Amino acid sequence: MSDQPILAVLGAGSWGTALATLAARNGVPTRLWGRNAAALAAMAATRRNQRYLPDLELPAGLAFEPDLANALHGATIVLIVVPSHAFAEMLDEIVPLLDPAANIAWATKGFEPGTGRFLHELVAEKLPGRAAAVITGPSFAREVAGGMPSAVTVHSEDEAFAQQIATLLHAPNFRAYTGKDVLGAELGGAMKNVLAVATGVADGMQLGLNARAGLITRGMNEMLRLGVALGARPETLMGLSGLGDLVLTCTGDLSRNRRLGIALGQGIGIHEAVAQIGQVVESVVTADEVVRLADKHDLDLPISKGVRAVLHGEVTPVEGLKALMAREQKPEYPKGLFGPY
């Protein structure tokens, strides 16, 4: 691992731009690649990402590179921040272009659509032998870009690589904790997007604060049950990557997934709601994959399943809520907090 990393950030939306800015401010040579060459040229000229983070002044040390091969040339760390539906394709594109010394990090939250495979599984399959780390946790790009205090996690089986990524991003108001539970960290970041839709729907229907707290807590239970079944560490799910991001996204109106839920709860159709948000709303694809994984492990996750059904228009939000409330009475933790479930 090189002591003087060169960073390529792939994905010039709000989160890729915010993370690239943190690294560049730390003096790390950083290139930001995006698929829209005109947008990159405008960023280079104005030092602003006008569409995604207009208030952020982009540091002088941040370079913009529309050519993927140039962006990757000599880069020793590649940080992928494209939406989950584009993740596998992005890996395929970079495989022949990577520097032999390059290690891989990502801040995408989600699964491979259609298979429920974790992003770390895709990285291991397509880029074997390279250190791999996920950056996740409660972090609205706009707040990070505005220098507001934030704490995230970096998980990797390679502790030195996790530490290197944490150091690369560290700032007076940006703190990264490290860990080794890549699966747990990824599961928390993906599932909270689905659960945020549920609380958003309830808030859009003006069901009150009791409903919101109930959904967050029972949602956390779903995250723990699926996580433990898949081999995640419960403490990862109870930490920043799980509970932390769940609370943020279920209560913070900057969350696009929460805003989607609010719109659905107000009777707005899904296509119109997603178009109004105008950015990536990961729950739209992630809900299917959470339910796929739950079915595979024979787990009943009623909130996640309800969100999936509402997103597909199979039930209305009112019908979805009625179904949740009509479930049979049972103990809160039939088999203890951490299972076995």
Ligand SMILES: NC(=O)c1ccc[n+]([C@@H]2O[C@H](COP(=O)([O-])OP(=O)(O)OC[C@H]3O[C@@H](n4cnc5c(N)ncnc54)[C@H](O)[C@@H]3O)[C@@H](O)[C@H]2O)c1
């Ligand atoms: N924005 C946040 O606060 C935040 C925080 C943590 C994690 N994330 C995660 O980061 C990922 C990216 O989200 P974002 O917020 O930056 O999204 P965004 O909507 O702000 O931007 C999406 C970017 O992805 C690009 N893109 C879309 N399809 C692409 C493709 N096929 N190939 C290459 N680029 C493509 C778009 O051009 C755009 O630049 C998501 O998984 C999201 O959950 C976002």
Ligand SMILES: O=P(O)(O)OC[C@H](O)CO
């Ligand atoms: O806007 P959301 O709902 O995609 O959430 C953004 C981040 O994942 C919050 O940690």
